[in-house]
Amino acid sequence: MAHNRKGSKKHFQVDPLLMPKVPRTNYMHLQEEKNRLQLKKFLVHRMFLVGHIQSNVEKKEISEYYEHLFQSILKHHLGEAVTGLLLIYSSTFLHILETSNGTLFRILLDYVAHEKEEKEFMIHGMKIIVASHNIPTRLFMQWHVSFIKVPVLYLDDVTQSQSLAEVTTDFLTMTHKLALHLFKTVKVGTKGPGDNLHQVAPDLLLPEQTIQYLCKAEEFMDPATFLNMYNRPIHITLDSETVWPAPSRF
Template sequence: MSSIGHHVRKTSKRTFPLESLLMPQVPRNNYLHFQEEKQRLHLKKFLIHRMFLVAKIPANTEKRDISEYYEQVFQSIVKHHLGELVTGLLLMYPTSILHILESSSGTLLRILLDYIDREKNDDEFLIQGMKIVVVSHNIPSRLFMQWQVSVIKVPVMYLDDVTQSQSLEEVITEFLTQTHKLGAYLFKTVKVGTKGPGDNLHQAVPELLLPEQIIKYLCKCEEFLDPATFIKMYNNPIYVTLDSEVVWPAPDHF
């Protein structure tokens, strides 16, 4: 009897390989994954909009002055719009910039208003001739997890000027395609809390960078609004004629 019990106890401790394979696996995330998920949840507290801006800057401009200007603007806005962080990308070419901003509508408007005030009152303001290329409203998620700055130190060589052979629609399509590809690349490679891509994008992914000639071309296009005109249209009321206000046939006036 004892031998049988001993045999049962011995076999009950055996672990079958199939059972170990079928056991549920508990996912193990590290602290970095936890911080990234916390950041994503924090950035979803309000409706997000994405704005694409282009502008001209004087040659040999100290790029640090431009990045410091925007950092000061963001810090000032946070005092009035708590939690509405600004994410995006600022690419600084030799004589122009491409700026992508993601935040709430109120925050984006305050950024534009500050630029309008600086441009109006400072004849030597570094950023000139800004144009709003595209505004994407209520985007489902951010493309950038933080605000990043990258200086394009060396010019990227291109065989021809596409702005001379393509229509405006084709240039805009290339503009949006390339910027989204670049954003997707940075989303995968840049971790939250790091300094960003640095100034070697022209070496790491030159095929994803727009040529500066496209940025200059968009700055000159009259089809795009400058911030002052955009704000004026934004503040103007929209008058909608309701069906109940339309009478047919038109009344006769005697």
């Protein structure tokens, strides 16, 4: 009995040869560490939007609408802060958004709700040009608004002689160049580029004809269609699940 009691006090020792020599990790841990170093709690996505503006709407109302919407979302939903650029032309707009997936979802959802409830909402005919997921870095340090007040005359409309792929490529190229220009010139904490982009960067300012062309293109999704596809469950039937002849009941 004494021998058994003495032996029961001994702790089980793991063979040192079985212990891992190198600490192991996985891809999820690497992504979490990368986000932690970049001060990100969520993955950040970027979305390019274009649309039309009602003729009787003050341009300032559009910027105020988005500012209140961003603040309301951050109060009731945990996510990343919104950065980007809103260019408001005479009858159209270009909106670049950088934020988490849940925040983007709620921004589009709010627009769709207004579009259904109000016959003449301040913005309409919105199209999603492209959505980039899990972007490594942001192009904008904050959210900027610029009113393109000065009319710009274009000698020819290049969209009439170009294909949709060419117009989209030029659109993305010019917007990225404009974003890099603002990233280098606009200091953090300032109001942004202001309303004189036609003087500061005239070569990087998109013609309004390009935005109008993209708004009319049927190849791009509107927010309602995008949200329906986003919420639609995915059912994949494997070949191993299909049998022949099909089972039948008598």
